[in-house]
Amino acid sequence: MPVLNLIAWDNGVGLSRDLRLLAAALERAGFEVHLSPIGRGKLRKWLRPVWMHLRLFGERLRHGSEHFTYDANVMLEHIRTEDIPFARRNFFVPNPEWCLWSDVSLLPRVDAVLAKTVHAESIFGEHGHRVAHIGFTSEDRHDPSVRRERTFFHLAGRSKNKGTQRLIELWSRHPEWPMLTVVQSPREAKPIDPPVANIDHRVDYVDDAELRRLQNGNWFHLCLSETEGFGHYLVEAMSVAAVTVTTDAAPMNELVQRDRGVLVGYNATGIQHLATTYFFDEHLLEAEVERLLALPDEELQRLGDAAREWFLANDRGFSRRLQVALEPLLG
Structure with a gap:
């Protein structure tokens, strides 16, 4: 069973919801899912790359340079270079309105863009990168007992x-x-x-x-x-x-x-x-x-x-x- 590592800023709103919904859908599809939510706060943001490099050094000492912890990373909204060495494949799920040019410059380091919309598919296809359309979903909020x-x-x-x-x-x-x-x-x-x-x-x-x-x-x-x-x-x-x-x-x-x-x-x-x-x-x-x-x-x-x-x-x-x-x- 492939092991997928989901990486996103745990912002308490949209990205946190995306993590939860994507994890549940991947598990239903037969994948093993590991969550790597990134906590809020500037200190965490600055220290995380250092910690990830130290972690990679330790894993390479224990298992060798050909070892991968995950079959794939799935990175939401931004490309996290410190996570790339931990996975055999790396995928990017962008939101075009928050995708920085620094993310665009890193596209050659990921294996594919997973597009939530046809709109995103066309944007990233124009950059000549491999794109797969996945769509997305949202929570079912229906309550028929409420009078409308x-x-x-x-x-x-x-x-x-x-x-x-x-x-x-x-x-x-x-x-x-x-x-x-x-x-x-x-x-x-x-x-x-x-x-x-x-x-x-x-x-x-x-x-x-x-x-x-x-x-x-x-x-x-x-x-x-x-x-x-x-x-x-x-x-x-x-x-x-x-x-x-x-x-x-x-x-x-x-x-x-x-x-x-x-x-x-x-x-x-x-x-x-x-x-x-x-x-x-x-x-x-x-x-x-x-x-x-x-x-x-x-x-x-x-x-x-x-x-x-x-x-x-x-x-x-x-x-x-x-x-x-x-x-x-x-x-």
Whole structure:
């Protein structure tokens, strides 16, 4: 049984979730998994390479220079050169919006890029490197016992890439619209001054049970990402059979398509590392909100059911996609 070592910064949010989901899927696919989470703190960041070099020296003394601890390293978000000598093969799972040019310069030292999206596949394919598409998955947040209302939800968290401030400003100009609940980290939130009656801005800690209630209790999830490495909050919205509204640009429109959600065009772009960022068009969003509010419940249910069906099929297929991608690379 091949032994895979998963390496990522254990940041308590997206990357920690990625580690857990990827480990579970690899184990279902028949691999033995070892986790190497990298703790938070600058001291750990500076000392880890030194420690890894000392560890490698000790292992080579005990086992010889041809010994490998793992069949493969799987490095998430950044390439860790100090880990490369421990594995026979080395794979990189990037998020283009956080991939540094220093990572790009190290691509020749890894055996393949494992792409979460077709968008990432095309970006790294252009660099002439071997790319295997694996896709990804997210947590199933569905709770059918929660009563759903024709209200809106926006899960911003710590991210700066979700169009949150522009969304709040737009909603503030429409007091006739239903309640919008925004969950945002205090590190990123700006106070709404003066407060707006139809915006519930949650900047305190929201526990998982309350977050799940909010995800299931709102018919409409506004996920107006500028860019995504994968898009967990979009996919979690689809898992609860919500009507998911996102930006009509890659990779968001790979996940949410018109038969299972709502796409809003953009009117400006930017660059964040290797990714293009897309900024939703406020006039187009206004028109979509008005259209959604006029839709009958049956149409909302149809869109939500289609979204959940896609989520379940994607989740079921993740382990198999990993197996198909990795077996020839490990060979």
